[in-house]
Amino acid sequence: MGNSFVRPGYACTDHFLDVPLDHAHPSGPAIRVYAREVVAPGRRDDDLPWLLYLQGGPGNKSPRPGSMPAAWLARALQDYRVLLLDQRGTGRSTPLNRQTLPADPKAAAEHLRHFRADSIVRDAELLRRHLIGDRPWSVLGQSFGGFCTVTYLSIAPEGLSEAFITGGLPSLTATPDEWYRAAYRRIAAANERYFTRYPGDQEVARRIAAHLDRADERLPGGERLTARRFQSIGIGLGHSAQFDNLHYLLEEAFIGGDRLSDTFLHGVNAIVSFAAQPLYALIHESCVSNGTASNWAAARVVEEFPEFAPQADPFRFLGETILPSFFEEDPVLVPLRECADLVAAHEWPALYDPERLASTTVPVAAAVYYDDMYVDREMSMATAAAIPGIRTWVTSEYAHNGLSADAAVLDRLIALRHGEA
Known part of the structure; x- marks a missing residue:
């Protein structure tokens, strides 16, 4: 005690x-x-x-x-x-x-x-x-x-x-692929609800994604913010309070017309960084691997949904999806990339x-x-x-x-x- x-x-x-x-x-x-x-x-x-x-x-x-x-x-x-x-x-x-x-x-x-x-x-x-x-x-x-x-x-x-x-x-009974196939349909529905409430944010989000493809914008940890990682700020769309907080973050995205503001970049970092919870990124897919391996199911299955491409129109945020690219971009995850690949390939026992x-x-x-x-x-x-x-x-x-x-x-x-x- x-x-x-x-x-x-x-x-x-x-x-x-x-x-x-x-x-x-x-x-x-x-x-x-x-x-x-x-x-x-x-x-x-x-x-x-x-x-x-x-x-x-x-x-x-x-x-x-x-x-x-x-x-x-x-x-x-x-x-x-x-x-x-x-x-x-x-x-x-x-x-x-x-x-x-x-x-x-x-x-x-x-x-x-x-x-x-x-x-x-x-x-x-x-x-x-x-x-x-x-x-x-x-x-x-x-x-x-x-x-x-x-x-x-x-x-x-x-x-x-x-x-x-x-x-x-x-x-x-669901396999990881079945789980994420259903998840992407739910995430698309959450995007629909979000952009119905805040229709002006569709243009803002598309503009940010396009800007990140051509501009070198850096997060507080020093790494470049990519359009795909920007999409992952939609992870909170399933929570009532964060649903609105996302809108308030996008309101302050640009400064001077052609640069992303420090306010916005710090806000994005608070959402996309796994510094406080690296275990989430490492074993998230294992939680739906009931007697099987995940083999990066979320990344594989998203290819079946071209509407989630970063430059798709209309723009869509991602949700609770862990991608291998996060282990190439997030400083706290980069040293764990090879480990994460081995975890993804592991055949997990049934839960x-x-x-x-x-x-x-x-x-x-x-x-x-x-x-x-x-x-x-x-x-x-x-x-x-x-x-x-x-x-x-x-x-x-x-x-x-x-x-x-x-x-x-x-x-x-x-x-x-x-x-x-």
């Missing part, structure tokens, strides 16, 4: 635990995982049920109370003692980046094989036993955290008393056990967002049909970030779980 502190609304306690890098070899090398316990200040001594929160990603640290939008947390603290886990390789857990990975690309790629949802779940099980012994706990999985939750239900359902999932029911899911008795409630840019609605519903007793709430009221934007989302799921909605 580490430091404790109290701030308005939250009483927090740090927890660290050494866990095996490879859970199949518990006596081998260890890494450290970190989790922050959060409880309402007046309930620190109460015997509350625990709720493990699994963050979206992969490669994102858990939210820091008070510093990030997390409307769900206040609602959760009415009933639970919450544990915010920095999934292995992120935040205050043993970090994974170009500075800490083995220098040899093959060794680095082998190291990265232990950072998917199955390892995260096994870390969580060790944490559970460390904190509360044999008692099961609740889990709330957002986005990739929902993928982890379905993995949890597949390999360690005895650790769970209930499960909540928001925007994170994965496909149990989900359909037979075990079909026999689960864990109560599950899930929010499925109708126009989710990141997770396919039809694939999610097919997975829901494979989990007996799951209660699903399909809604077009919220974007992918509904959980953090409105406490009513978690409130609705809790009501569903208890048969009150």
